[in-house]
Amino acid sequence: MIVSEKMYELGSKRSAIRELFEYGKKRAAEIGTENVYDFSLGNPTVPAPECVNETIRELTKELDSVHLHGYTSAQGDLETRQAVADYLNKTYQTAFKADNFYMTMxxxxxxxxxxxxxxxDSEDEFITIAPFFPEYQVFVQAAGAKLTIVPPDTKNFQIDFDALEARLNIHTKGVIINSPNNPSGAVYSEQTIQKLAELLTKKSKEFGTHIFIITDEPYREIVYDGVEVPYVTKYYNDTLVCYSYSKSLSLPGERIGFVLVPDEAYESREVYAAICGAGRALGYVCAPSLFQKMLVKCIGNTGDVNLYKKNRDLLYQGLTELGYECFKPDGAFYMFVKALEDDADAFCEKAKEEDLLLVSATDFGCPGFVRISYCVDEAMIQRSFKAFEKLKARY
Amino acid sequence: MIVSEKMYELGSKRSAIRELFEYGKKRAAEIGTENVYDFSLGNPTVPAPECVNETIRELTKELDSVHLHGYTSAQGDLETRQAVADYLNKTYQTAFKADNFYMTMxxxxxxxxxxxxxxxDSEDEFITIAPFFPEYQVFVQAAGAKLTIVPPDTKNFQIDFDALEARLNIHTKGVIINSPNNPSGAVYSEQTIQKLAELLTKKSKEFGTHIFIITDEPYREIVYDGVEVPYVTKYYNDTLVCYSYSKSLSLPGERIGFVLVPDEAYESREVYAAICGAGRALGYVCAPSLFQKMLVKCIGNTGDVNLYKKNRDLLYQGLTELGYECFKPDGAFYMFVKALEDDADAFCEKAKEEDLLLVSATDFGCPGFVRISYCVDEAMIQRSFKAFEKLKARY
Incomplete structure (x- = not known):
């Protein structure tokens, strides 16, 4: 083959979720949309807060076009980075400055x-905690490192610290966490973050290294019942925050987010410079200018999270009543449910026969579970219960 | 250092052009903006065609927000890719289909x-023709290959084919061309493209390989006096077109473009899949959704190229009259001028003393020349001539 086999493989193998979604569309054409219960995709269904589209319209009217659509500096507009810092400082009582942020896609x-x-180094390792977002594997490998998986705590979906400690070693560059979690919907408690910080401090000292926490948190604002999501930089210095406005502002297709490198991190300015360098090397030039400028006005807004909460409550109650074992999510828009047989893939196949499209969590590193995405229409959830009932009856 | 030295170096070394631009701003604060003649940056100064901002406003009003700002498929919206294909087919009498295009940032x-x-393979090579855009070096190295430079044809800024042939070998994966060219402003003639196609066909056969042409053409529409820019896929099958709307629609900060993989290319579908895979590996998810949807309505529009042409003519005439040796550009918005001493860096330092900010072409692989970017205010060009005259008088 003339091309890289690795890249070919990545590009030609459709994700199982995408396959399922395409199947759902085909099936809907056969038997009617109202008879297919597609819980496969994690696309926000809440519209962007009105501020977003209003501000975009204002900017295109009021700002000089050359400035509005022009290159920003590679790290992002100063005004945008300042707005992000101000918002976080106000919300979490932190003391970030504009120069701690690198705006990304x-x-x-x-x-x-x-x-x-x-x-x-090619021996470098990153560790993540199952269940985890499978693309971590792709990104870590593309950087030339190795991803190690810590098996899930299937009771509370916090962290199995013994299992994590056993996997930390001198090659560990970072631990990737994702809270609120895709796919489990769990939020790491303050205690979990504190224990993680203690463990990594101890092991970094023991190895003479600095193990970073890389916290992937696009779902930070999608939480229910007043659950708090601890701001990780307050518990551990060597933290890099990876954020996206995809979910909070319901803008997943627009690609806008940031990396935060706090001053307290080890060799903070070197890390920041290396992130700028990586941006150059991977062909990123700047985060989209219009959306950077939109942020200055709209930061802190969110879509109506209450709609997700209604869906969560409806689905949790309905499935529990039917006898399913569900983990009640504190955040994100996924419910994690125990499959009715050990092989979750086989369970999902049977569900498909009832036109219930569920995602097996095998690829998320959590065999025996399925992910049910509830960023869907409430009426579809209502209609789906009879299919869930039929599925249950088969076991 | 805790980070990659290579990434640190890329991120901490400011580009010479950026340094010069920052110097210009500082100097303007000291002596007044009207006394600094900054020809350093290649930022479009023509506003986006009105269609762009109008369409953005309409889309935010009329389209469902979840759809407007949602994920598109990784390769881009079908409608957008079809619009791009239709436009090119109409303009260049080609026969592309939507599936030949992968939308990018x-x-x-x-x-x-x-x-x-x-x-x-780590021995893989890409070749480019000087003068060339220095970031090619960064991108090629990041992919794990080596960039080889063909010295410039300083008479016509076409291709020195003997020099190119001497550098082609069994490891050559592709030849990168950029026409209209940054920094020379030259446009490759049909004859140049034909000769290039013949040479690569001959050498591919000889080596038993397929040497691709990778044509980087963001300036395709910025041409003067009816000059034609041959569409390279019509001359050579193994061509990948890398396009951006940054210059034609004056949207450099919004990051929207495409890769075109024609059906005629060797293993076309494998190459396309590998490009999709590379998109995944580098963390690209999709090109910005709003701007993809804008394209469907605005494709084929351009900013007012005539403003650049007026600047080109004014600058060319003025500098030629002062005795400078200039290459008259057919496209892009750069003029290439011979330095008045062999060391163009030293020449640029002297120019700076006259508050003329010119970019030495040493980093573009073309020693002895300077790049003058004329996407600037016409009045600044007028004012600058007395400084150019003083500079000339020093030699």
Whole structure:
């Protein structure tokens, strides 16, 4: 083959989720949309807050076009970075400055840049905690490092610290966490973050290294019942925050987010410079200018999270009543449910026969579970219960 | 250092052009903006065609927000890719289909993905023709390959084919061309493209390989006096087109472009898949959704190129009359001028003493020349001539 086999493989293998989604569309054409219960995709269904589209219209009217659509500096407009710092400082009582932020094209870019910046050797490792977002594997490998998986704590979906400690070693460059979590919906408690910070401090000292926490948190604002999501930089200095506005502002296709490198991090300015360098090396030039400028006005807004909460409550109650074992999510828009047989892939196949499209969590590193995405229409959830009932009856 | 030295170096070394631009701003504060003649940056100064901002406003009013700002497929919206195909087919009498296109975040991304897809071995080489855009070096190295430079044809700024032939070998994966050219402003003639196609066909056969042409063409529409820019796929099958709307629609900060993989290219579908895979590996998710949807309505529009032409004519005439040896550009918005001493860096330092900010072409692989960017205010060009005269008088 004339091309890289690795790249060919990545590009030609459709993700299982995408396959399922395409199947759902085909099936809907056959039997009617109302008879297919597609819980596969994690696309926000809440519209962007009105501020976003209003501000975009204002900017295109009021700002000089050359400035509005022109290159920003590679790290992002100073005004945007200042607005991000101000918002976080106000919300979390932190003391960030504009120069701690590098604006990116969303969390996938943020993560890729962090891995690329921190990888210095082919033996370097990043660790993540199952269940985890499978693209971490792709990004870490592309940076030339290795991803190690800590098996899930299937009771509370916090961190199995013994299992994590056993996997930390002198090659560990960072631990990737994702809270609120895709796919489990769990939020790491303050206690979990504190224990993680203690463990990494101890092991970094023991190895004579600095193990970073890379916190991937696009779902930070999607939480229910007043649950708090601790701001990780307050618990551990060597933290890189990878954020995206995809979910909070319902803008997943626009690609806007940031990497935050706090002053307290080890060799903070070197890390920041290496992230800038990685941006250059991967062909990122700047985060989209119009959306950077929009942020200055709209930061702190969110879509109506209450709609997700209604769906969560409806689905949790309905499935629990039917006898399913569900983990009640504190955040994100996914419910994690125990499959009715050990093989979750086989369970999902049977679900498909009832026109229920569920995602097996095998690829998320959590066999025996399925992910049910509830950023869907409430009426579809209502209609789906009879299919869930039929599925249950088969076991 | 905790981070990759290579990434640190890329991120901490400011480009010479950026340094010069920052110096210009400082100097303007000291002696007044009207007394500094900054010809350093290649930022479009023509506003985006009115269609762009109008369409953005309409889309935010009329389209469902979840759809407007949602994820598109990784390769881009079908409707956008079809619009791009239709436009090119109408303009160049080609026969592209939507599936030949992969929408990207601008030409830097397009190039990075092509290099990453085509690189299979650490001995792989890409060749470019001086003068060339220095970031090619960064992108090619990041993909794990080596960039080889063909010295410039300083008479016509076409291609020195003997020099190119001497550098082609069994490891050559592609030849990068950039016409209209940054920094020379030259446009490759049909004869040049034909000769290039013949040479690469001959050498590919000789080596038993397929040497691709990677044509980087963000300036395609910025041409003067009816000069034609041959569409390279019509002359050579193994061509990948890297395009950006940054210059034609004056949107450099918004990051929207494409890679075109024609059906006629060797293993076309494998190459396309590898480009999709590279997009995944580098953390690109999709090109910005709003700007993809804008393209469907605005494709084929351009900013007012005539403003650049007026500047070109004014500058060319003025400098020629003062005795400077200038290459008259057919496209882009740069004029290439012979330095008045062999060392163009030293010449630029003297120019700086006259508050003329010119970019030495040493980094572009063309010693002895300077680049004068004329996407500037016409009045500044007028005012600058007395400084050019004083500079000339020093030699």
């Amino acid at each position: 969303g969390a996938a870019a943020s993560l890729s840049l962090c891995f690329k910046a921190l990888t210095t | 601008g030409a830097a991304a397009s190039l990075s993905l092509c290099f990453k897809a085509l690189t299979t």
